Amino acid sequence: MEYTNLGRTGLSVSRLCLGTMNFGPQTDEPDSFAIMDRALEHGINLHDTANVYGWHLGAGATEEIIGRWYAQGGGRRDKVVLATKVYGKMGDWPNEQGLSARHIVRACEDSLRRLQTDWIDLYQMHHVSRQTPWEEIWQAMETLVAQGKVLYVGSSNFAGWHIGAAQQAAAQRNFLGLVAEQCIYNLLTRYVELEVIPAAQHHGLGIIPWSPLHGGLLSGAIRKEATGESARSASGRSVAALTEHRSTIEAYEEFCAELGHDPTDIALAWLLSRPGVAAPIIGPRTVAQLDSSLRAFDVVLDDSALARLDELFPPVGRGGPAPEAWAW
Template identity: 85%
Template sequence: MEYTHLGRTGLSVSRLCLGTMNFGPQTDEPGSFAIMDRALEHGINFHDTANVYGWQQGEGVTEQIIGRWYAQGGGRRDKVVLATKVYGKMGDWPNEQGLSARHIIRACEDSLRRLQTDWIDLYQMHHVSRETPWEEIWQAMETLVAQGKVIYVGSSNFAGWHIAAAQEAAGRRNFLGLVAEQCIYNLMTRYVELEVVPAAQHHGLGIIPWSPLHGGLLSGAIRKQSAGEKARSASGRSADALAKHRGTIEAYEKFCAELGHDPADVALAWLLSRPGVTAPIIGPRTIEQLDGSLSAVDITLDAGALARLDEIFPPVGNGGPGPEAWAW
């Protein structure tokens, strides 16, 4: 496994991040334990979760599963860089969601209890709060950092100007501020290249892409469909998206076959080649899916391959950051 620093920090994280959203709803507890153990065997030391994962309001089901895995000992907690999130609705009362100082501090305490740990390495704001001033947010985060309960703070689903505003406010307080932004980013969804990625690079944030395979569409969806294999892209919004973009996906899968690599591996390798990207989040439901993801780290896409991918999946506007992408 390769490692890199998380944004401008000295923290070393693996180039692939283990996403745990399937733990509970899709993968049972023994299966989740096995995946986390195998991830450590592969050298994946970066795990991402959220207090709302598990989709039972207020329960933090996925965090509980991870906490019971840590409780087995064997140095599991010390080896892992743990990221979780705050913002989502954790109860029916108005102050049980959002980014008020009260909710940030209470939610952190609850996550620590469920995770059976004394600290969170990367505490991420799951969404931006338009109602809460940055002074209040940073006061709460500073308190948690001072108490040793949080080491670094990150964002998720922020716009570029949100990152700039957050860092400006943090700078006034002589606080480190954000060190990472978790955003949707893949070959089919490249909007963040306009402003989010440039803002993150300017302010020293590492990019952590979620949905790197676009709901399974970039994992060989048509090939799996033809072979009669069960795939995420076979139902719901993914099925609609496949129908809409079938020609593009066909061209992509054909190109991957020419390269001699699995489509999922090419999609991850492309992200690993992008400026500012720290680690795409992989969300395996099985050990086999986890093992298969490791090949991406060893793939190097040359200039010709990258240019062909740009032809299949054109960037927004003229490509690159704004305003050049749309102004000239």
């Protein structure tokens, strides 16, 4: 396994992050335990979850599964860099969601209880709150850090200017501020290259891309459709996206075949090659899917291959950061 520092911190994280959103809804507890055990065998130490995962209001079902895995002992908790999130709706009352100081502190306590741990390594804001001032947010986070319940703070789904505003407010308080941004980023969705990634690099945040395969579309969706293997790419938002991008996906799968690699491996390898990216999030539903993700480290994309991928999946505008992407 390859490791990198998370943003400007001294924290070492694996270059693949184990996403746990499937634990509970799609993957039962024994299989979830097996996936987490195998992840450690592979050296994957960054595990990502959220208090809303499990998708039963207020239950935190996925965090509870992870907590029961930690409770088995064997050094599981000490080996893992645990990332979870706060923001989502956890109850029907007004203060059971968002980023008020009250909700941040209460949600952290609840996550710690479900996860059966004393601390969260990376506590991420699942979405920006336009109603809550940064002074309030950072005061709550400082309290949790001072208590040893949170070690680092991250963001998710922030715009570039949100990152800038957050860091300015943190600096005024002599607080470390954000160290990571979790955002959607893949060959089909490259908007973050305009401002989010440049802002993250400027302020020392590591990028943790979610949906690296764009809901399965970049995992050989057309091939799987033909062989009857399709799962994620044949349901939900992926259906409309496949219809819209079919010709591009067909050309992509043909190019991957020319390179002699699976489309999944190419998509992950491309992300691993991108500036500022710390660890793409993989969301395996089985141990076999987890094992196959490591093939991405065997893929070497030369300049010619990268240029072809840019032809197939053009960046926004002329490419690169704003404003050069659209201005002289």
